[in-house]
Amino acid sequence: MEPSASLVAAEAADPLAYFPAHLLDEILGRVDLCDAVRTSALSRAWRGRWESVPGLALSFPDGTPPSAIGGVLLLYTAPRVSGFACEVDEESAYHLDHWLTALSRRSVQSISIRAYLEGERFPLHSSIFSCAHLVSLHLELYVIPLIPVGFAGFPVLEELYLSHVEFQDSDVMEMEAPFQAIIRRSPLLCVLALDGLYHSSWDNFGYDLGGFLAGLYQFRELTFLAPDGYVDIGTLPTFYNLKSLELTTCFIDINPILVMFSLMRSSPNLEKFKMQIQKPEIVADWDFLNAQWTDDMCANLQIVEIISDPIRQWLPISFMKLVLSKASLLRTLSVDVCLGSQDDPLNELLTCRRASAQAQVLFEASLASMVTPRGVLTFCHAEVQLERFWNL
Secondary structure, three states, X not given: OOOOXXXXXXXXXXXXXXOOHHHHHHHHOOOOHHHHHHHHHOOHHHOOHHHHOOOEEEEOOOOOOHHHHHHHHHHOOOOXXXXXXXXXXXXXXXXXXXXXXXXXXXXXXXXXXXXXXXXXXXXXXHHHHHOOOOOEEEEEOEEEOOOOOOOOOOOOOOEXXXXXXXXXXXXXXXXXXXXXXXXXXXXXXOEEEEXXXXXXXXXXXXXXXXXXXXXXXXXXXXXXXXXXXXXXXXXXXXXXXXXXXXXXXXXXXXXXXXXXXXXXXOOOOOOEEEEEEEOOOOOOOHHHHHHHOOOOOOOOOOEEEEEOOOOOOOOOHHHHXXXXXXXOOOOEEXXXXXXXXXXXXXXXXXXXXXXXXXXXXXXXXXXXOOOOEEOOEEOOOOOOOOOOOOOO
């Protein structure tokens, strides 16, 4: 049966009106938010279609007016949101509570928000703890509220990035409880990014690294920004699942070096180690470094990357020689500088003894930055960054 003349005329006037709905939803789910909204202008039948397509990523560029973000959250009625991302400034800071409350009533899978507020961290609304479907959470420059009574956890959370965040004051004896409660109640969490973690009481009471890291045994990849001052290492847990360790450390005294070795010794299945040097002020000799290496340490280590101090271009030659001489499965050791003259100390890396016959030494002008979250924070597959435990 041939289509009626009126149907043929309608199709000619608006050919997109009869585009299969399931294919349109598939397309809308793959484009960014701005393009999804613009499709409303292509066809009368498409007008407002984006408002009900499940799983859109609500990602807003810098400078988006708060009214626009609020308007999108009001119009978008689908029960599932694949992601929400925005950067909050002075103008939009006080709208964030409403946005998080709206998101907590839906199945939101990813939240990434960064505050741009001069001289302060912005308090986060407790509704963030009601987003039970989160798979990825990235917060920067916020004050994390106390864990609400009845918090059931993040049962499917896999990636957590906290950058320059502060935990709200609580009883001194419970000062680590908020962070540890999130970790304990996120059974699938395997990627942790901490950069600039702060609690006011740490200034006065010091920091127990072993106690803080207790419970992080499930992580596959960890990036750690070591504190400048003294850290009580304590007894570290054994990270059996840890495959990749990325460490930014200040070579200002022996303590950060001991922290580095303690982390490496506690990771028996470590395959990749990446280190960025900051503030080099001491040179640890071979005997001291060799004494820190145990026979069963880094038995599976295959890839090592060293990022030099950005100002002095300083590299821990003795440490790199130690790795070459001890890591029996090592494939590559990379540094982010080019080899200089024949007198360059880096030449020692080419002639020193190697425990692995496959080990190669690579000199590169630049390696990927340590401090990169996945998608934001790409931190290899995941990052964990911990810069300081006290005031920044």
